[in-house]
Amino acid sequence: MNFSLTKEQEFVRKMVRDFAETEVEPLAADIDLEHRFPEETVEKMAKYGLLGVPFPTEYGGAGGDHISYAITVEELSKKCASTGVICSAHTSLCCWPIFNYGTEEQKRKYLPDLLAGKTLGAFGLTEPNAGTDASGQQTRAVDDGDSWILDGAKVFITNGGFADVFVVMAMTDKSKGNRGISAFIVEKGDAGFSIGKTEDKMGICASSTTELIFQNCRIPKDRLLGEIGQGFKVAMSTLDGGRIGIASQALGIAQGALDVTVEYMKARKQFGKSLSQFQALQFTVADLETQIQASRLLIYRAADMKDKHLAYGPAAAMAKLFAAETAMHVTTKCVQLHGGYGYTKDYPVERMMRDAKITEIYEGTSEVQRMVIAASVLGK
Amino acid sequence: MAFNIIVCAKQVPDTNVIKINPKTGTLIRDGVPSILNNDDANALEQALQIKDKFDDVKVTVITMGPPQANDLLFECIAKGADEGILVSDRAVGGSDTWATSNTLEAAIRRWVKDNGDYNLIFTGRQAIDGDTAQVGPQLAEKLGIPQVSYVEEFEIDEDRKTVTVKRQLEDGYELIEVALPCLLTTIKELNTPRYMTVAGIYGNKEMKTWNAKDIEVDLTKVGLEASPTNVFRSFTPAPKQPGVKIEGDTENAQAKNLLIKLKGKHVI
Numbered sequence: 066m067n068f069s070l071t072k073e074q075e076f077v078r079k080m081v082r083d084f085a086e087t088e089v090e091p092l093a094a095d096i097d098l099e100h101r102f103p104e105e106t107v108e109k110m111a112k113y114g115l116l117g118v119p120f121p122t123e124y125g126g127a128g129g130d131h132i133s134y135a136i137t138v139e140e141l142s143k144k145c146a147s148t149g150v151i152c153s154a155h156t157s158l159c160c161w162p163i164f165n166y167g168t169e170e171q172k173r174k175y176l177p178d179l180l181a182g183k184t185l186g187a188f189g190l191t192e193p194n195a196g197t198d199a200s201g202q203q204t205r206a207v208d209d210g211d212s213w214i215l216d217g218a219k220v221f222i223t224n225g226g227f228a229d230v231f232v233v234m235a236m237t238d239k240s241k242g243n244r245g246i247s248a249f250i251v252e253k254g255d256a257g258f259s260i261g262k263t264e265d266k267m268g269i270c271a272s273s274t275t276e277l278i279f280q281n282c283r284i285p286k287d288r289l290l291g292e293i294g295q296g297f298k299v300a301m302s303t304l305d306g307g308r309i310g311i312a313s314q315a316l317g318i319a320q321g322a323l324d325v326t327v328e329y330m331k332a333r334k335q336f337g338k339s340l341s342q343f344q345a346l347q348f349t350v351a352d353l354e355t356q357i358q359a360s361r362l363l364i365y366r367a368a369d370m371k372d373k374h375l376a377y378g379p380a381a382a383m384a385k386l387f388a389a390e391t392a393m394h395v396t397t398k399c400v401q402l403h404g405g406y407g408y409t410k411d412y413p414v415e416r417m418m419r420d421a422k423i424t425e426i427y428e429g430t431s432e433v434q435r436m437v438i439a440a441s442v443l444g445k
Numbered sequence: 446m447a448f449n450i451i452v453c454a455k456q457v458p459d460t461n462v463i464k465i466n467p468k469t470g471t472l473i474r475d476g477v478p479s480i481l482n483n484d485d486a487n488a489l490e491q492a493l494q495i496k497d498k499f500d501d502v503k504v505t506v507i508t509m510g511p512p513q514a515n516d517l518l519f520e521c522i523a524k525g526a527d528e529g530i531l532v533s534d535r536a537v538g539g540s541d542t543w544a545t546s547n548t549l550e551a552a553i554r555r556w557v558k559d560n561g562d563y564n565l566i567f568t569g570r571q572a573i574d575g576d577t578a579q580v581g582p583q584l585a586e587k588l589g590i591p592q593v594s595y596v597e598e599f600e601i602d603e604d605r606k607t608v609t610v611k612r613q614l615e616d617g618y619e620l621i622e623v624a625l626p627c628l629l630t631t632i633k634e635l636n637t638p639r640y641m642t643v644a645g646i647y648g649n650k651e652m653k654t655w656n657a658k659d660i661e662v663d664l665t666k667v668g669l670e671a672s673p674t675n676v677f678r679s680f681t682p683a684p685k686q687p688g689v690k691i692e693g694d695t696e697n698a699q700a701k702n703l704l705i706k707l708k709g710k711h712v713i
Contacts, residue, residue: 072516072519073646073647076519076520076523076641076646077643077646079520079641080523080640080641080642080643080646083640084640112642113640113641113642113643114642114643114644114645115643117643118643122644122647122648126644127642127643127644127646127647128643128644128647128648129643129646129647133643133646133647137643
């Protein structure tokens, strides 16, 4: 067992930390308030390889691993959770399934631009009537000779309004339930494909969350990703990996909130001494720090298992469950430790608390994570 | 033949974090992270910008220090440098600026022996842990090449025979055209250093370590013993009191108020 990061992983942390402090933090409050997707930051992330961290250089990736990817999302999310999820959804939910299930032609066609950040990726599974129950898919894909025709709609799609490449699930054989779902690659600009409503959210307000609408959307035959009927597996395995990204986002939010709170506690004086000198508050900080460290260990373990090609699904579920609930708890406590100031937009913990909530919901709610974990312990 | 640029860089304690022991006046280095010296980051950035512009540029970073200074080379290569050389030997430990520039001169002469001539040398103006600004100019003198210090703007001709630089002075600047090869010392106004790239961090690294023997340096001219500088005492200067603004509606009133204050302090 080795609890040390490699030199490369340490340097990725240093690099992303510098990047986030200089490029991400100054924008975070404003883009939250304006609900503005930070295109300029995405361009900079692309330039430094942050949109292709865990992929091999042969496809234009940075040649890193999933721990360095987790560190990347963590460090970005410490300053801005919206920026963190842009990276996470792109990497885990679009690049990874193409890398893992794509044909060589598909990989050569899509990955170099995606990993260089010239194009941005998104993932479409959720529908109005198919959330946790993914088998309720109503989007259909019909075989029409040399093309597929997609009809239906997806909701809550991260990066939706700004993505160029979408991995989309659609039912190819309703009678087969989950085994009748297939995965497709849809491109921005495909005839019959459009972006619908943009959601007005509680948190991660600078990320783009939209509907995807398919109306007689015709795409070439070679856009099928993986085998026919393999879509549910593509989606579930993609989400297994995505959970490492979201867990890292949650970890970043929690760490970011605690960092600013510790500074505040040292500066803020009441009853003639700083908040950091009150033992009751010290004990709160001790608990928060412990929970954050535990999240980090669970996440890095899951990422390490993924790098080693071990079955990491339950480990990723535990990491996401624990990190998300920790983020919600830590940010709530951090607002409390700030008192009235914490409830205002003058301090970042207000935003962080709103941002934390989504980590308990998307890419599998905490309840879904418990289902995955319970099944791994008790059997299905 | 490649256009060869050598960047001399130093690993220093991060002065944003460092504290000074008020009793002894020395730096408290425990637990302080080491960083690439600020001005040296500008030196490297300028070299990398030339590399971005021309295809045949090779950037070599040379540093002198303990084995952990390899991290500096790692960082420079992750930003885009082609190779890194660490000069590390107990014999050169404790060197002052004179002994340091002797060591770097020897290292560069060894590099030339292996690689052929260099075209440009960049160093940062000064290191944040010493603030002497002497090593760059000394090195140029010893190598017998022209130097321009405090470079805040830089332009290189297409034929790469000369460079035009703007040299910062306290009350103005000089525009200087200088023939290559030359040595330039850089300041923070010159550019904004880039970040490492993830691919750079994970890529192959050409890094080597040379000892005193490898660079054939005269051992009587390096190290603590050979250093002519002796630090007599280190101390933290007392912080200056903030100035006082003399108020008054008219010049006469201001002059009068000034006189009152001076008399009050028994200055006049």
